Amino acid sequence: MSLAVSERVAIKAEGVDWRDRIYRFYNSQAFVAFLFLLIPVLLLAALKIWPVFYNLYLSFTRYELFEPPRFVGLKNYKYVFTNKTAFQSIINTLLFTIEAVPIGTALALIIAKLLDQSIRGRVFLRTLYYLPVVSSVVVSAMIWRWIYSPQHGLLNFFLGLLGIPPQHWLNDPNLALISLVIVTIWGSIGSNMVIFLAGLQDIPRDVIEAARVDGASSLQNFLLITVPLMRPVILFVVVTFTISIFRNFGLIFMLTQGGPFNRTNTMVWEVYQNVFGYLRLGRGAALSVVMLIIVLILTLISFRVLRERQGA
Amino acid sequence: MSNKLSRRDFLKIAATSSTAAGIALLGAQPIAAQADGVEFSLAMVDWSDPVQTAFEETIIPRFIEENPGSSVTINWTNWGRYNEEMTTAFASGVTPDVFQGGAVWAPQMARRNWAVPLNDFINADEEWDWDDFPAGLQADVTIRGDIVAVPYRQDLRTLWYNKEMLAEAGIDEAPSTWEEFLAAAQATTVRDGAGYAVEGYHFSDASGNWQRDWQPFLMWVHMADGQFLSDDLSTCALDSEEALTALEWLVALVHEHEVTSYPGLDPQGDLNVLAGRNAAMQLSSADMERVINLYAPDEAETIYPTLPLTGAVQATHSWVNKFFISSQTPDPAVSWGLLRFLTRQDILEVYSASNNNTPPRLSLLEAEYMSEKHKVVLESAVYARTFPQHHNLIALFRPIAAELEQALSGNKAAADALADATSAINEILADE
16 A cells, blocks of 8 residues: 555655754764764773773672682672771771861861962962972872981971970871871862862952951951852862872872771772782772762762852 | 865864774774794892892893893882782783792782793703702792792891990890890890880881781791691681790880880881891891991991891791793793793892892802801701792781781780781681
């Protein structure tokens, strides 16, 4: 049975429309953009997205490289939460974050605010604060190893002048983590400061001037005007700083190797130990999945807290 | 129709070409190592300037001279990142043909099938004198009958002491027993307030290196006639009387006799604590002599080695470093040519002399570079024990390191620390 003329015309029209769309897309700027985007997207998929899913798969296996992965269910996750050393690494990482992020962020904001003033030597000071950012982790660690040295260190030398006995900064279980926190804050303050400086440029000067005219002090201006207006930037710094702490490997590798008493044994160090030390890739993968989940939760909390306050 | 290329066409061609190239690159395989047998790659972890100079100026040129047309690319690295580099290399399938390995690597490489067994090469090579390597070193690289590596260095630890400091304290002879050792340590210790100006015995550095404690502890365990694992490697043997004696002895040195601090004094850069005159005695290898010659030549006539101490037995520990042939090398027989050359007597002499290494070949005991001090270190070989041949020693060491910290800091009784270490190690062993 042949189709009605009207139906054939409709089908032809649809066909033309379909080919026409392809033709138009081929000749459009969108097609060029699509082609250019294809490489980064493929690279992203191959180097970032695929490894995340492969890591998730490995976390359910026992894999030691020299034989194929073997499915072990949730055994690796059980290990993460029941093994004393692995679980302590989670606690250590959270402690590290809780100690470093609020202090580091606040310090960077205060320094940014101070360097946002028209003061003499402002550019020099900004450069000085930014210097640790451009130093390699290895160089920074070597410098701090010397500063913290119990017998020959700069810090104990100054403490000695005050009559305080020398401390084992990196070997005392009560001081090791805080010593790493100090180095981490020192190393990150420059980059966070730059972000805050950029944010401070966006604050309308007339708002601050109006508050000043109304009798607000500098401190009130900072706490009641600057900080609230900077909340999106603070949120960004808190989130990126938290992530950087979770990924902080170089300093631990160079300064403490997880000791003393496993007090600086963070999750990323535990992942490294399991993967490269013991070839237990499944355990390392499970730990890194847990690490990812914790970072996501902390990020969500940061969003919620800072956004709610912004809304209020 | 115009032949002129429009901006849009140009962009389109560029994007298409880039995409095609990108896809091609993504799908490309790494270039495999040449299989012509003359382009070798070698991973060297035993790095120092003199070693590098010896390899680049003497050893490799001599190899090329003997094997015209060949070349050797050396990747220099350090122990800190070596394990990671080699693991990544094997995982990615791009390994050096020949590579160095540490004291605990032989069982590990054998278990992973990452090292080529060398029995056939050694047996077929009439000129190769395997018996020139002491039986203990042969055993160290032989795993279930397979020779998986050839030693290039034995790191023998013995007691080094400052003769002058001991003489000033009225002690003329080097200690040979634990009791004499304690008397010498007590006589030479100098306190500085709550700390130490001179440790009679330097146990471990205050560095963040997690190996700092268990390495010397293992030697004390051997002196107490204890061992780390049972003979069949199935259980940890640290819950023994012998190991407890060793640990209680060390705890007493720190807290009761106060002849060493914990954490110990820090070295001044490359100048270790003994060479820096901040300690009177220390367990060390022949490397001590290299350090003294380089950084404290004034101490060359004051610091000497002596034979291992006698506790329950006269014993010490030996670290055996070795060369492996990668299981991924294109032609193991050709790579054997390089490994054979590197561990040949004349080449090992050049190599060992460059870094004051204790050579693994008996025929090198009288080598020109072997000083009198070095020969004393070498005499320790008869008292030395090597690591048990378990494939996961790195993981097994971790609980000891953690528990030693607890015991030596005085936070945990020695018996409890050893019981906990044993339990944790047995848990790992059971999971294997």
